[in-house]
Amino acid sequence: MKSVLTFGVEYSLHYVKDVSFEEDACRTRTGQIPFVQTMMRTLAINFINLNQFINIKQARKIFAWNHHKLFSLQSFFNNT
Numbered sequence: 001m002k003s004v005l006t007f008g009v010e011y012s013l014h015y016v017k018d019v020s021f022e023e024d025a026c027r028t029r030t031g032q033i034p035f036v037q038t039m040m041r042t043l044a045i046n047f048i049n050l051n052q053f054i055n056i057k058q059a060r061k062i063f064a065w066n067h068h069k070l071f072s073l074q075s076f077f078n079n080t
Contacts, residue, residue, distance in 0.1 A: 017041055020056040 017023040021041045028034050045056060053059035063069055 013042075013045075016045060016056060020045075020060065 014023075017038075021044075023038075023041065026034075026037065028037060044060075048056050048059045051059075
């Protein structure tokens, strides 16, 4: 049962990354770049989820057009 649960969580994260960030279309394959890109995408997803956005793609568009809103986000280090 644990492997099925792990697969479900891993699949859902991959789905979010592929749909919201088009990760499968990315063609970087060498060096540390793929690892760094994956970490940055995961960090972005975590920040978006932490700040209770429902739609990740919509949140990305909001921050792309209003980059000053990024500074009003709740961070991992706030205890509030």
